[in-house]
Amino acid sequence: MSERTGTKATTPTTPAAPADPADPADPADLAGRAERLDAADELAAVRDRFVLDDVVYLDGNSLGALPAGVAPRLRDVVAREWGELRIRSWEESGWWTAPERVGDRIAPLLGAAPGQVVVGDSTSVNVFKAVVAAVRMAVGPRDEVLVDAASFPTDGYVAESAARMTGCRIRPVPAAEMAAAAGKRTAAALVNHVDYRTGRLHDLPGITAAVHAAGGLVVWDLCHSAGALPVGLDEHGVDLAVGCTYKYLNGGPGAPAYLYVRRALQPHFDSPLPGWNSHRHPFAMEAGYRAAEGSARGRVGTPEILSLLALDSALDVWGGVDIEAVRAKSLALTDFFLECVAALVPAGAVEPVTPLAHADRGSQIALRRADADRVMRALIDRGVVGDYRPPDLLRFGFTPLYTRFADALRAARTLGSVLEGSG
Structure with missing residues (x-):
């Protein structure tokens, strides 16, 4: 068993020495x-788990290829779970618990133990929840949110809005300078694990440790790393992380995103979007909000069942x-x-x-x-x-x-x- 993925390990392919463009091969x-x-x-055999043709497809960092099991799973979800069972599927087909269940399937790919990842909403919405919650959890009079200067644009837009909402100023900083930039005013830092333009991998352990040393919290955007390389969220003490599921996780266009909240922070996670799905007793329909325990605290509204179950099926390709x-x-x-x-x-x-x-x-x-x-x-x-x-x-x-x-x-x-x- 692989400690990082919870699945049977395969023998890694040995990487070649880094290429030198000045010394071309024969x-x-x-x-x-x-x-x-x-x-x-x-x-090599994992390729057979996808629907592919003779095209050389090198755009999985924008939209992953279709796993072969997704179409039959969706036919069953639509025809039987929705068409026949209808409302009963919320319980009998496990629809209600799918956000946490699918989150636990993604967790090993992030280096996270179960109970810390919930699936739902878009990456942008989860960035908003995570940044605002990080500022609210920061200790002391802190009024600064650092953001990766080369961030995917939406992350920057959302972070700026979250900063205004929480009375903070936004400060763009190159990811390579983020560790040095964190200081006593830093409430939170939002960083992309991999730069979407250049493919540069940033120092998740080092930046996380530096921001923590300064007293702040870190939110990592894993859109271009999850499913392509080890992340180690638990190992490196990451506070919060977000990511999409339609790139290297192959969940399909518009597949719901995920939110990771470190277990120790979950009781303090104060979401700016306290929807009925994250209520401790959602069907009590209480006028006052009481947050659910665990990763469910990151939910907002009704789960995106069709796309969520397509993602659930897509994750089968990771077996072994x-x-x-x-x-x-x-x-x-x-x-x-x-x-x-x-x-x-x-x-x-x-x-x-x-x-x-x-x-x-x-x-x-x-x-x-x-x-x-x-x-x-x-x-x-x-x-x-x-x-x-x-x-x-x-x-x-x-x-x-x-x-x-x-x-x-x-x-x-x-x-x-x-x-x-x-x-």
Whole structure:
């Protein structure tokens, strides 16, 4: 059993040495290497748990591929649980407890013990709940909320509103400077674990410890890390965390997000959205609010049952998978892709902006190119799907559960073909 995931562990794929774009691999050997790496991949069989085709899909960092079990599960939910059992399904089919039950299925992927993750609402709503609650729980006269200066825009918008609501000022700080920036005025810090543009992995243990030393609380956005690499929420004493489930967790478009509240903080978690679902006795319909115990305190309104149960089914793909093996393959895939780009793309045509150091890299590679939007459209037309972020970034997300080394090679070869002779 894997301590981190609670599932049978697989043998991790051994990552290659970090690629050096200045020292390209031999193009003639790349196909053979991809074949050997795929043959040795301990996660190769997991690909069969997804609905895939001949397209090279490298956009799982925006929307994960469809797990094969989701469609039949949803047909049963709609036809039988909703169509036949109707209202009885809240109890007989376990609808009412699904937010906590599915949260406990996600928890091992976050390095969290059961009873600390609840699923529901969007990431933005959970950011709002977490930041406001963090400020309310901070000890002493603190009036500052630090926010990752390169944060996904919504996080910044929500944090600014939460700061105004709680009488705080917002202070944008580069994530690399967050630890040094925390001080006696810091009530809370909101940080992205992985930068959505560049794929840079930030120092969760170090930043958390530094903010705690300054007396503040930390909220981590795990949208671009959960399901792609170990997080270690309990191990590193994280206070609160949020994340979406439609990227590396493959929950589907609009799948509900999750909220982690460290067990020791749950009795003090004062949600700014005290909905009837988080009431201690929701069906008593009391006029006054009394918060539920445990992770249910993070609920607000009626759960999004159809999308929540689609996510529940999607999580089946993690059976027997160790997140450490996922991380090892992620690093090996991204290393290999960088080598292929260096060997097959015209020199100087793209600039890698994702860190080469494994300790600083998430599970995506970002390449800078002035006409990145045109290039990505051309790649998609040729069966390689990544995405583009203005003004000049090509993003390629590597989902180890279904991405092959042959896919990395084909993507780089197609990119080289698109850029050949384009200047």
